[in-house]
Amino acid sequence: xxxxxxxxxxxxxxxxxxxxxxxxxxxxxxxxxxxxxxxxxxxxxxxxxxxxxxxxxxxxxxxxxxxxxxxxxxxxxxxxxxxxxxxxxxxxxxxxxxxxxxxxxxxxxxxxxxxxxxxxxxxxxxxxxxxxxxxxxxxxxxxxxxxxxxxxxxxxxxxxxxxxxxxxxxxxxxxxxxxxxxxxxxxxxxxxxxxxxxxxxxxxxxxxxxxxxxxxxxxxxxxxxxxxxxxxxxxxxxxxxxxxxxxxxxxxxxxxxxxxxxxxxxxxxxxxxxxxxxxxxxxxxxxxxxxxxxxxxxxxxxxxxxxxxxxxxxxxxxxxxxxxxxx
Numbered sequence: 001x002x003x004x005x006x007x008x009x010x011x012x013x014x015x016x017x018x019x020x021x022x023x024x025x026x027x028x029x030x031x032x033x034x035x036x037x038x039x040x041x042x043x044x045x046x047x048x049x050x051x052x053x054x055x056x057x058x059x060x061x062x063x064x065x066x067x068x069x070x071x072x073x074x075x076x077x078x079x080x081x082x083x084x085x086x087x088x089x090x091x092x093x094x095x096x097x098x099x100x101x102x103x104x105x106x107x108x109x110x111x112x113x114x115x116x117x118x119x120x121x122x123x124x125x126x127x128x129x130x131x132x133x134x135x136x137x138x139x140x141x142x143x144x145x146x147x148x149x150x151x152x153x154x155x156x157x158x159x160x161x162x163x164x165x166x167x168x169x170x171x172x173x174x175x176x177x178x179x180x181x182x183x184x185x186x187x188x189x190x191x192x193x194x195x196x197x198x199x200x201x202x203x204x205x206x207x208x209x210x211x212x213x214x215x216x217x218x219x220x221x222x223x224x225x226x227x228x229x230x231x232x233x234x235x236x237x238x239x240x241x242x243x244x245x246x247x248x249x250x251x252x253x254x255x256x257x258x259x260x261x262x263x264x265x266x267x268x269x270x271x272x273x274x275x276x277x278x279x280x281x282x283x284x285x286x287x288x289x290x291x292x293x294x295x296x297x298x299x300x301x302x303x304x305x306x307x308x309x310x311x312x313x314x315x316x317x318x319x320x321x322x323x324x325x326x327x
Contacts, residue, residue, distance in 0.1 A: 018061045018077040020172040025197070026076055026291045027060030027283070028161035030098040031120040033080060052091040053117050055084040055098070055124075057139045059164065062291065067170065067194045079171075079188055081139040083124070096133075099125030103272045104279055104298065106158045122161045138188060141176065145189035155198055162298060166197030166291045197295060247300035250289055252309050254278055254301075258285045260315045263326040270322040271303040278306060 037050040059079045063072040087094045098121035099110035106123075113121040124133075133140050143156050146167075155163050169190040176187045259274075259281040268274055278301050282289060289297055310316040316326045 018059075018063070018079045018171060022064040022067050022170050023061040023077075023168075024064060024195075024291045025059055025164050025167040026062045027058075028164040029058050029120050029122060030083070030124055030161060031056055031058055032093065032098060032115060032117050033058070034117055052086040053093065053115075054082055054086065055093055055096055055115075057081040057083055057142075057161075061171065064168070067168075067192065081142050081188060082137050083133055083139045084137070093127075095126070095128050095131050097121075097125045097127060099123040101160060103276050104160075104162070106160050123159050138186075141187035142189060145187070145191075146193075149190055149193045151193070151196060152198065162295065164197060165294055166195065166199075167193070168195035168292070169193045195292065247293070247296045248305065250285075250293070250297045251278075251301050251305060252313070254282050254285045254297075255306060255309055256313055256315055258282075260326055263316075265326060267323050267325045269324075271307055271318065271324060274306055274310070274316070274324050275301060275303050 032053050033056045034053040035051055037048045038045060039047060041047045057080070059081070060076045061079060062076045063074050064070060065072050084093060084096050086092055093115035097115045098113040098119050100113055100121040101110050101123055102108055104122070110121070110123045110125050112125040112127075113119045135141075135144070143151075147153055147156060149169075167190075170192045171188065172191050173186050173188055176185060255278055259278055262281070263277070268277065279298060282294070282297060282301070307318060310324070311318065314327055316324050318324050
C-alpha cells in the first residue's frame with residue numbers, strides 16, 4: 001500500500017470556494033474528502049464535531065473578468081461538489097469510490113481507487129450493482145445545469161473528469177428546494193456557457209453564449225467604442241492563439257522537456273505506461289497549456305505519436321518485449 005505522509009507540507013490544502021462569476025475549469029477530479037472539525041457550535045452540533053469523509057467532485061476554476069476571454073490575475077479557486085456521503089453505520093464509502101480509466105480509455109472498465117481519505121481518480125467506480133447518483137446531490141445539480149445549457153448528455157454519461165476541463169461559463173450558487181440534513185439547499189450551477197470543453201476551437205469564446213449557439217453577432221447592440229475595441233481585441237487574440245497552437249508540438253515538449261528529465265535512466269513497462277505518465281506530466285508542464293487546448297493535446301498524445309517522437313529525438317528506446325527505457 002502506498003505510504004501516507006503526516007508532514008504539514010504534504011497536507012492537502014483547500015484553495016477556497018468559487019462563489020460566483022466567469023471562469024474556466026482548469027482541473028477536475030473525483031476524490032474522498034473530509035472537512036475540518038467545526039470551530040464553533042452551530043445548531044445541535046458542538047464545536048469540534050466533524051463529518052465523516054465524503055465522495056466529491058473537485059473543480060479548479062480560473063476566474064475571468066468577463067465572458068470575452070479576459071483572464072483574472074488571481075490563482076485558480078476550488079469548488080467541491082458532494083456526490084455520496086459515507087455509510088452512517090460504518091463511516092465508510094460503501095456505494096461508490098473514485099475510479100480511474102486505465103490510460104484514459106473511457107471505453108474500458110474503470111479501476112477502483114479505493115475509499116480511503118485522499119483517494120482520487122478521473123471517474124467514479126460503483127461498488128454496488130445498479131448504483132445511481134442521487135439527483136439531489138450538489139454534483140448532479142451541477143451536471144443538470146450543464147445539460148440545461150446545451151452540454152451533450154452523451155459526454156456526461158462518460159463521467160470522465162477531463163471532459164469538464166476547458167468549460168468556460170458563468171458560475172453561481174442558487175437556492176433550491178429540498179434542503180435537509182442529507183442534502184444541502186444550495187446548488188452550484190452554470191448560468192451561461194461561452195465554450196464547451198469538447199469544442200476543438202476556441203474561436204467562439206467572445207461570441208458564443210446560452211446553449212453554445214453563436215450569438216447574433218451580425219446584429220449586435222451598438223457597443224460603446226471602448227467595449228467594441230475590447231471585443232475585437234479578444235477575437236484577434238483568440239485567433240492568434242489558435243493559429244499558433246500546435247498539439248503535436250506541445251506533445252513533443254511535454255515528453256522531451258517535462259517527462260524525460262523526470263524518468264532519466266528508468267524503464268517503463270510499455271507505451272501505455274508512457275502515455276499515462278505523459279498525461280500526468282501535461283499537468284506539470286511549463287508553460288502551462290491553456291485549458292482551451294488541453295483536451296486537443298490529450299487526444300494527440302497517442303502511443304503511436306509518443307513512440308514516434310521518443311525514438312526520433314532519442315528520448316527513449318522501445319525493446320522487443322515492449323518495455324520503454326529512457327536515455
